[in-house]
Amino acid sequence: MNTILEQTFSVPFRYPVCFTEDLFDSKNTILADVLRGERVPKVLFVIDSGVSDTHPELINQVKSYADKYKDMFTLAAEPIVVIGGEACKNDETLYQRIVEATHLYGIDRHSYIAVIGGGAVLDMVGFAAAISHRGIRLIRIPTTVLSQNDSAVGVKNSINAFGKKNYLGTFTPPNAVLNDFNFLKTLDDRDWRAGISEAIKVALIKDLSFFEWLEENAGALARREMSPMKEHIIRSAKMHMNHISGKDPFEFGSSRPLDFGHWAAHKLEKLSNFRIRHGEAVAIGIALDSTYSFLQGRISEADLKRIIQVMKTLGFELFASELKGESLIQGLKEFQEHLGGQLTIMLLKKLGKGIEVHEMDEELIHRSVALLQSFQEKGNLIPS
Amino acid sequence: MNTILEQTFSVPFRYPVCFTEDLFDSKNTILADVLRGERVPKVLFVIDSGVSDTHPELINQVKSYADKYKDMFTLAAEPIVVIGGEACKNDETLYQRIVEATHLYGIDRHSYIAVIGGGAVLDMVGFAAAISHRGIRLIRIPTTVLSQNDSAVGVKNSINAFGKKNYLGTFTPPNAVLNDFNFLKTLDDRDWRAGISEAIKVALIKDLSFFEWLEENAGALARREMSPMKEHIIRSAKMHMNHISGKDPFEFGSSRPLDFGHWAAHKLEKLSNFRIRHGEAVAIGIALDSTYSFLQGRISEADLKRIIQVMKTLGFELFASELKGESLIQGLKEFQEHLGGQLTIMLLKKLGKGIEVHEMDEELIHRSVALLQSFQEKGNLIPS
Incomplete structure (x- = not known):
């Protein structure tokens, strides 16, 4: 009398992890190549305040780069600067601001958020991207040793809640990870x-x-x-x-x-x-x-x-x-x-x-x- | 000088979609079978108020069932009743209440949320489950024609935001879908x-x-x-x-x-x-x-x-x-x-x-x- 069907499928993921310098130099085509497609997508840049403070020229470099490669992508809005460090994962109004920006600027599932910053900002912005429209495309541009050698290549995002680290988040692979070694030179x-x-x-x-x-x-x-x-x-x-691609990327089982x-x-x-x-x-x-x-x-x-x-x-x-x-x-x-x-x-x-x-x-x-x-x-x- | 690596992997999903009657009858083992595993997992039940109003005996049936199958699973807490219908997706405090419950009752990634209700409640509770601990296991128990023949077998969850339907959500397959035809008899x-x-x-x-x-x-x-x-x-x-398993379950491409x-x-x-x-x-x-x-x-x-x-x-x-x-x-x-x-x-x-x-x-x-x-x-x- 019971009917039991079984649903099975696999979801394939593929993304480049690039190591470069001078990512926003007009001659560096890595970012433009990642964004190249049938359509000219909108890209919303979100930048860690720690990075924009140390690199005051960065926002103009991003704009110049976007102008140079305007046949490949367009800026959805002025780049958004968010406070860097773990604090950005503790204040829920900060991820909500990114979610609201996707609404205000019409960022759809075929648009991109490009986030430049340390691991905490990548985590927070990644979470906002993952839950808006059930997943806006994400380009991670990590700027710290920790994010370049570890977290940014991974499939997780998160914010903190109830005093617990990473309580809210998803397993959502990025669409590209672009590491610019130059950012490391200005780290303390x-x-x-x-x-x-x-x-x-x-x-x-x-x-x-x-x-x-x-x-x-x-x-x-x-x-x-x-x-x-x-x-x-x-x-x-x-x-x-x-390790991630090896056995259980979304950690369903007991693999750690x-x-x-x-x-x-x-x-x-x-x-x-x-x-x-x-x-x-x-x-x-x-x-x-x-x-x-x-x-x-x-x-x-x-x-x-x-x-x-x-x-x-x-x-x-x-x-x-x-x-x-x-x-x-x-x-x-x-x-x-x-x-x-x-x-x-x-x-x-x-x-x-x-x-x-x-x-x-x-x-x-x-x-x-x-x-x-x-x-x-x-x-x-x-x-x- | 640039180094470009490519990350590729596939994430396999598998879940049963069952059609039955008297799901919580002590002789019906479908739910217990789904929960059977190496450990005895905690299960948090969340019930659509429209269903518990029409089926006032349901909460006691769930408790009796849990008692009968206590070697298979334990109730994490008293079942939570949430308001049914689209309204539950418009009020963000409702999904937050479910998230908070996962915190209060120690629902981890190997525990389950079992949600009984119409499509809107399944969507809202599914969203809360998907983002807590990066994904708590979810059992959908749809109680309407619409959710049984369509939405509950799918891979989406959502709430509304900015006046836009389903603005926030994720693609997160359930761990099981258990359809009890008896719920349909009391629909208006x-x-x-x-x-x-x-x-x-x-x-x-x-x-x-x-x-x-x-x-x-x-x-x-x-x-x-x-x-x-x-x-x-x-x-x-x-x-x-x-349709879902056929080509692009998470709708990355232009497939609709x-x-x-x-x-x-x-x-x-x-x-x-x-x-x-x-x-x-x-x-x-x-x-x-x-x-x-x-x-x-x-x-x-x-x-x-x-x-x-x-x-x-x-x-x-x-x-x-x-x-x-x-x-x-x-x-x-x-x-x-x-x-x-x-x-x-x-x-x-x-x-x-x-x-x-x-x-x-x-x-x-x-x-x-x-x-x-x-x-x-x-x-x-x-x-x-």
Whole structure:
């Protein structure tokens, strides 16, 4: 008497991830090529205030570029400047302003939003684009190390809600990711450094040779040399792309994102009211979970010292007062709720190889914190 | 000097579409089977007030069912009742209440929201589910003809914004669609009838034999016989499923949804402040675009009369005062903006075969309206 039909289909996604310089130079055709099509689409530019402040010429460059390539695309309106940094994900009126702009300027599903900025602005504007008209085409132009080597190549967007990071969002791949290395030159030292922690993360759980490359180049990266910076970004972005396309892009199952060190990082960001930036928090989270892996006997003291050393060479702080006390432990529960299902934490099996576990020992977490604090105060990681 | 990588992957979707009766009878295992898994998931039920008013026993049935199958799933909270009908998509605090409930009750990505109701409530709750935690699993339990034979099998959700229908939403397939025919028995005559227009729509543009079946069964359907109602729902749902899985489920390209008669329908709903229900508006929209197709010489007078006759037999009004004047024409522009790209309107090439056109003649639209008005007043479609 019952009738049961089964609906099955696959949705294909394809987008270019480009690495260039001088993206808005009139001779650089990458953006125009991405927008070239049967129609001349409207493009709404949204720019991170941190970027437009540091690059006051940027808005005029965008306009000149649009004028030069007016046969390929038209500007829907004056570029919109939005406040940068995590704050833009906490204030819901900001994403609503982008949604309203799509209404005011008639941005349809065949138009584009091009967003220039750091990961937080990409997340927030991406969310507005994803839910307007059930998805306006999105071009991400990431301007930080963190967004170029990690988040911008991914398929997620989000804003924060109920005091929870990334509570609202969707899995919506972009239509293109255009990385302009020149934006990195004007980053302050904290942001230059912070993003590198995501590369250390992926190297530690997936690729020993990349970790060894990072050890060799940590000094040059700390001295702000561009050549290793570019190389590490492309290498890290490729690894993230492969992880996403590999098995479960929209994380339907129990497969995890590349989130070593992230349960503590998310909590630290919030506990510090975002004084600690995401990449900085990830570095501390990596240090914490590496120390925990050592205390569990998974990696050797020598391995742990190499991990700590590469992050110290890069200039990372590896302890924060927010690690102390019981609040940190609450982050485990929130991490579980965010990913859904049972608790799954990535630890280290060895350098270059992660292992998933489904419980964390609170006492061992506290001992890991104590070791990091001791190292911070005495420069001596393992008491002899 | 530029590096260009290409990211490609496909995301597979699979979900059952079930047709049953007495879904919450303790002997009916369909829902429990859908929820069966490695873990015992939490399920948050959300119920359309129109359904809970008509079925005051429903909430207790859901609770008894949950108790019986407590090894398969647990209730996350008391079922939430939300106001039914299009109003629930106009008031943004309503979807926000569902989002907040996911926060309050710890509904994660491996938990479920099960929504029982008409198409508007399914749309609104589906939107809340799609953006919370980047997508909570959704079980749709449609209770109207319109949602069972059409919208619930689809991949869309939405709310209205800026006075525009479905302005905010996502393409997010459900995890299951469970149709309980018993809910149809308590529909008022308007809702019983209204949904059949979506079947006429799909038959007219895709399947002459289904249209002929509808002609033969229009009287029985008007007399509220269940057997042809069930048959037409399954047949219509299958056609919609095939259309979605066929080529472009998320409508990235210029492929259109099955939207014959819909440009005018969307506008009529709004112009009448939703006095005219969606399915009723679709019937008028079909009559309008069929008449237009006739005036363009695409179909014969005999064909047009058959179309009009089947809808009259079912009891549809085929004219509304909102068709008069210039406001209707504005709906063409809004339809284009919503779908994006150039204007594309489905007309009839013949009975059972649609044809896409890219412009509409305003004068001919007005003449079509005049013919429908004349028919309304004099019962005489084509002045001789």
